[in-house]
Amino acid sequence: MSGEPLLSVRGLAKSFGGVEAVRDVSFDVAAGSITGLIGPNGAGKSSVLAIVSGFLAPTSGSVHFGGELVSGHSAYRLARLGLVRTFQLSSEFERLSVIENLLVAAPNQRGDRLRDVLAGRWRWRAEEDEAVARARELLARFEIPEKEDDLAGDLSGGQKRLLELARALMTEPKLLLLDEPMAGVNPALIRRIEAHLMALRDEGLTMLMVEHELGVVERLCDPVVVMAQGQVLSSGTMAELRANEEVLDAYLAG
Amino acid sequence: MSSSMQFYISNLLVYLGVDVMACLGLNLQFGVAGLINLAFIVFQAAGAYTAAVLTLGPSTARGGFQSYILGAHLQFPLPWLAAAVVGGALSFVVGLIVLRRLRTDYQAMVMLVISLIATTVVTNATGLFNGSNGLALIPQPLESVLKLSPVGYQWFYVGLTFACTILVWVIVRRITGSPLGRTLRAVRDNDVAAASLGKNVTQLRLIAFVAGGAIAGLSGAILAQFISAWSPGSWLFPESFVYFSAVIVGGAGNNMGAVVGAALVPVAFLEATRYIPQFGYPGLVDALQWVVVGLLTLGVMWFRPRGVFPERTRRFARPPGSEPTHE
Numbered sequence: 311m312s313g314e315p316l317l318s319v320r321g322l323a324k325s326f327g328g329v330e331a332v333r334d335v336s337f338d339v340a341a342g343s344i345t346g347l348i349g350p351n352g353a354g355k356s357s358v359l360a361i362v363s364g365f366l367a368p369t370s371g372s373v374h375f376g377g378e379l380v381s382g383h384s385a386y387r388l389a390r391l392g393l394v395r396t397f398q399l400s401s402e403f404e405r406l407s408v409i410e411n412l413l414v415a416a417p418n419q420r421g422d423r424l425r426d427v428l429a430g431r432w433r434w435r436a437e438e439d440e441a442v443a444r445a446r447e448l449l450a451r452f453e454i455p456e457k458e459d460d461l462a463g464d465l466s467g468g469q470k471r472l473l474e475l476a477r478a479l480m481t482e483p484k485l486l487l488l489d490e491p492m493a494g495v496n497p498a499l500i501r502r503i504e505a506h507l508m509a510l511r512d513e514g515l516t517m518l519m520v521e522h523e524l525g526v527v528e529r530l531c532d533p534v535v536v537m538a539q540g541q542v543l544s545s546g547t548m549a550e551l552r553a554n555e556e557v558l559d560a561y562l563a564g
Numbered sequence: 565m566s567s568s569m570q571f572y573i574s575n576l577l578v579y580l581g582v583d584v585m586a587c588l589g590l591n592l593q594f595g596v597a598g599l600i601n602l603a604f605i606v607f608q609a610a611g612a613y614t615a616a617v618l619t620l621g622p623s624t625a626r627g628g629f630q631s632y633i634l635g636a637h638l639q640f641p642l643p644w645l646a647a648a649v650v651g652g653a654l655s656f657v658v659g660l661i662v663l664r665r666l667r668t669d670y671q672a673m674v675m676l677v678i679s680l681i682a683t684t685v686v687t688n689a690t691g692l693f694n695g696s697n698g699l700a701l702i703p704q705p706l707e708s709v710l711k712l713s714p715v716g717y718q719w720f721y722v723g724l725t726f727a728c729t730i731l732v733w734v735i736v737r738r739i740t741g742s743p744l745g746r747t748l749r750a751v752r753d754n755d756v757a758a759a760s761l762g763k764n765v766t767q768l769r770l771i772a773f774v775a776g777g778a779i780a781g782l783s784g785a786i787l788a789q790f791i792s793a794w795s796p797g798s799w800l801f802p803e804s805f806v807y808f809s810a811v812i813v814g815g816a817g818n819n820m821g822a823v824v825g826a827a828l829v830p831v832a833f834l835e836a837t838r839y840i841p842q843f844g845y846p847g848l849v850d851a852l853q854w855v856v857v858g859l860l861t862l863g864v865m866w867f868r869p870r871g872v873f874p875e876r877t878r879r880f881a882r883p884p885g886s887e888p889t890h891e
Contacts, residue, residue, distance in 0.1 A: 363760065389762035401757035403750040405817070407877035413743065414750040415761040421743030422763075424771055428738055438743060442880045459879050481761055 322371035346531030392484030404463025589779030595816035597772035598752030600672035611647030611781025612788035651781015698795020815871025
């Protein structure tokens, strides 16, 4: 991996009242990598993810995405630039069908603009047909094609995780921020999701992943950034981190 | 048919048209976009007052017995168009304040307060729309031009109302049946997830809010010019709840549900029962109407929580020979 990192976080800080949740956090995400972000509960991982994805404004520090300063942008603008996050808790649109969940995420739709909508269906029908075809490809890829017309709220927990991934991919992201994608998922499905993520990486998608399951992190992530008490403790491959006393004390040994 | 029967039926049909429009507008805001606009009736009232002051002429006319702002004599259909514009513009201003930062449950509270404030202001600032006495003798569209019999004009008004209702139906259908409608439902279900997918949630809510407000304004203009009078008593905050009941009973998120809800709740239960003979102490029948509307809503929530016509998801046709295998 060479050249400019896709995501570059410098000196990030965030305080809530008197509590400093994030203190001087800096790290890079290289294009084409799955970078892991681990640390004990309360380490500030989720705050970092929320800041990077635009859902939380930092107290200080900067985030560059693709060379452009993006800290301070709102979440929807970052998503349109290709920086898209998923959520730890299921966040499906429960009264929409599974395929409608994906179609919502299709980027830059004419059919989302009022003037085109009022002009009539012919303005957006062709684009919609393409989106439907792409959504079906994603449902097939994630092995839930038969769920197309089911209400998303009726899916099982594991199927909702797959839907969440498929929906995020529908936006054609450049960088995917995954917030504990394996939370509440059974071991068999964890392996399937791992395989999906590796395949996506091999196709060139960059990911930053917060995950508690260290086995998953070891198999998927290189490099891994360790956070504790709002700060970056260390980073490197999982094997290097296991040999690091400081990391062991703070986290791995528990 | 006797002419009094014709009056009765044509009255109900105009109310039906007005209420269908209002319910389609509220359904767009509440059923589709999830905005709990407890001030909905204020936007209908804004349209009603707009149409009134734009047709009444200068307030010095008729000996200046009522005072109001703006008095003008605009030709039909300009007052109705203006009413829709004012309903939409007022929604835009209110929406900019309320929809940007607040969560939807707090939005609902603020809307209720706005409804109360609006009533207080219009009642006490008598120079605006003649205070609590309201505006009377509002001219009816084209009445002096057409020279129809009273019954004939009633039916003409029914036609005019239904033409507007159909126009509103077509516009609302175009929105709800489009990707935009789907995105609005997504924002309703989970606004944070919608933002994470690149959706400008505030802008989307404003679109639904302004479109619904414009429709409310138009419906108010049609109503005020039909009954020729409009006062704060016509738009007290409980009237918003009638429309909410209608949308919930009919099926929130479904346009057909809004139509059926409008026919069931405001028309069948409130308008038609006005003609029931009074019994008991004065006002008992009116009070019972509210009880019946409440019971009907409760009953539907209990037995059919998604309404008579539940919201539907869209199914997409498959290219032939590519049916998915079901497990």
